[in-house]
Each structure stands twice: as C-alpha cells, then as structure tokens.
Amino acid sequence: METFFSFVNENQDKYVEKLREIVGIRSVSSSANYRPDTIRMGEWLIAELERLGASTKRVEPGTQELEGATVPLPPVVLATYGTDPSKKTVLIYGHYDVQPALLSDGWTHDPFTLTEDEKGRLLGRGASDDKGPVLGWLCTIEAFQKTGLDLPVNIKFCFEGMEESGSVGLDKVIIREASDYFKDVDCVCISDNYWLGTSKPCLTYGLRGVSYFQLSVKGPAKDLHSGVFGGTVHEPMTDLVHLMTRLVDVNGKILIPGIMDQVAELTDQEKQIYKDISFDIQDLRGSLGSETEIYDSAEDLLMHRWRYPSLSLHGIEGAFYSPGEKTVIPANPIGKFSIRTVPNMDSDKVTELVCDYVKSEFKKLGSKNTVDVWCGHAGRPWVSSPNHWNFVAAAKAVETVFGCKPDLTREGGSIPVTLTFEEALHKNVLLLPMGASDDGAHSINEKVDRRNFVEGIKLYGAYFYELAKVAEE
Ligand SMILES: NCC(=O)N[C@@H](Cc1c[nH]cn1)C(=O)O
Ligand SMILES: [Zn+2]
C-alpha cells in the first residue's frame, strides 16, 4: 500500500480543491429553492463516476410536495466499478445533500465556500457530512488507477440526495434493486458518522432512529397587532410553547407516557461494554464548546447518546425570530421536534403516543385554537454485530493507517437506510467514519480536518485491500 499512500499524500491539494468545488454546490435537500442545486450535485457525481470509468444509473425516485410546490426528488446515483467475479463486491453508500446553513447562523465565513484555517481545518457545509467522505471514495478509485494498482474489489455505489430530509424515495429503490442492481453485493460500507473523540478512529455498529414531528397551533386568520388584540384572544404561540415544554424536561427526561416503556432493558453484558470504552469528557466539552453536559460519568453520557431515546426541540416556524422587537401575535406557529429512537421502539407506536399525548395536553388548556401534530418522517434504529469479516477487514485497515485498534462504537445520530440495506440485501453493514467528534456536523463552522480527509482516503484504500484478503465466515 506504500505506493498508494504516497500518491494520496502528494495529491491531497487536488482532493481539497475538488471538495471546495462540491461544497460550493448548495445541495440543501430541505429547501425547494435549492432543489436544482441538489440535483446538480447528483449530476456532478454521475459525471465524476463516469470520468473514472464507472457505469452509472440515474434513478429518479419521483416528486415531492415541498413549500407548497411539487418538486422532483434528487436522483439516486447508482454506479458499478469492476465486475470481476473472482473479487468481492462492496456496496458504498453516501449522501450528497446537506443541512441548511446561513452566514447569519454564526458561521465565521460563507458556509458554501470551503475555507482552510491555520489548523488545517477544512470548513464548509457538508465538508464532513457527507461530501468529504463521499468524495473520498472517488479519490480512492482515482489513486488506484493513477498508481497502476489493481483495485482488489468490485464496487457498487449508491449515493442519495435526500438523507437529511428523511431519505424520501430511497427505500423503494433499494428494495426494488436488491435482487437486480445490488444482487452481487457481499457487504456494505457507509462513511457518514464520526469518531468518538478527536484522535482515535472507530468502527460503528449501531445507530439511533429518528422520528421528526411538527406541531401546529392555529387561531386567528392572520398575524395580529399585540397591542390591539393582546389579552383578548387565545394566542397560538402561547399554546404552542406550553405544549413544547410538556414534551421534555430540562434534564432530557421525555415526558410522553409510554415512550420509555418500549426501550430494551439494559443487560449486565451490555453494561460491560461501556466500561471498556475510553471516552474523554473533555473531548465532549470541546465539541459542545461548553461544560453543560447532563451526566457526570462517561458511561451515562454514552448510554444516553447510544441506547436511550432523546427528544430535542428544534425550532418554531412562522414565529418572529429576527433581531429587533416586533410586536406581533403569530397566527400559526409550527413547532419542530424529533425523538431519537432506540431498540425496541416502534415508529408507529411512537407516533401514536406523541399525537395522543399532545392532543390530550392541548385539551387541558381549554383554548379555542386548533392543534395538529404529525410525524414528517421516521427512520428506525439499527444495531448489528461488529464480529463480521467486514468489520475485521476494516479494523485491520485502521491498524495499517493509524497504527492502533479502532474503538467499537454505536452512534446517537441516524442513517435510516442502514437497516434497509441490511434487511433488503441480507448483508453485513459497517459504518466506517472519516470525521472526528468535533466536526460540528449540522452546526455552524462544520469542518473536516485535512488529516482526517487524507488519512480517510488511505483508510478506504486499505479497507479495500483487507476486504480482498479477509476470510468470509
Ligand atoms: N450523518 C447522518 C445524519 O446526519 N443523519 C441525520 C438524518 C436525519 C433525519 N432527519 C433529518 N436528518 C441525523 O439527523 O441524524
Ligand atoms: Zn450524514
């Protein structure tokens, strides 16, 4: 692998330039305005894959109602690189859409202009989640080609542009293609999460699910002057804020009856896992940028990230949020919150419990306004076993590139398609992150460290190499 590693080192500036190009494509899947950019990002990947000699298939998953319009869903990009029957075939999944980002959120520079700082941090929306990792796979193929090394595996790619918005349309494509496009797949690898800390790589075998809710309170036909109408009408925002405070307490305890009853019991065997993991609370504080954690011990913090559900309040649409002092009574604010779900929670049951509870709490208010609550999208939790040869190969690759054994982790975030791959293809799925715990995905000043980006490309190459060698059991 030395030739490969040296080539990657020497060409890293070129890879960073490519990352700059794609961070500049504003592929924000949640926004109708940015839908053409999201589609363009999918097309960029198709062109790049074809330039590398892959055969591609552009799948149109259909349309979507978004912000009052019918818009096309971004394409699912399928690609095949190598069809040698004597080699294993690995399916690589990634997403090319990103979370929204505005300079006014607090970014130190334009979020869609990749900027490298003096610490080698490559800052930009999607740098870590998930454009850096997606690009990394393509750089890996190019490095094998340019060094004249034989790529020791066949690769299938599946890149989507809706991951940050519920992966709409993707499950159907995977289930349809399971016995067709994906029929020769031996294992799956996803690079779309983060190390537990900032220095040691990990392999990940579990994710929480996510159920995203919207809670609308409607009253007057339009926003009102609070001087003229304040004190004389039931204010929707007052009802909504009351309801939102009834969902979760300040210590993160979910207040919706029945939710915790579904959570799998903690066994002695599982407890043991947490004792062996080195998790530095200072690292967590570094990522938080504060010392506001709820629990004192690493075990409790990890358990509450990985194996217990959480409920987060995200925002209120239709309410005044700009600087200044507008005196308005919003007519129809919509609260946003999500529940990270864990084994053995059932998404339909979660939705039923949330909706019944919100409606019963609203009734207690005696308000003349109307309430509506719905689940926008739900992805299931996933936990697998890290003993499969796919993990063994990845662990060896980590040792080759980083000189240490990887942490074995679960993750608090969600990649809903993971379980779909496992169930539809009946193959092992491995999460092999490129980014570090302080990358700030979804936040302001998201970054990937140049080191992680470059070593990540080497890791991908070493993983292909180890996959070819590892015995299937
Ligand atoms: N890197 C994975 C990731 O960020 N996943 C999102 C998925 C999601 C679901 N709804 C909105 N986003 C996550 O928030 O975990
Ligand atoms: Zn992601």
Ligand SMILES: [Zn+2]
């Ligand atoms: Zn994300």
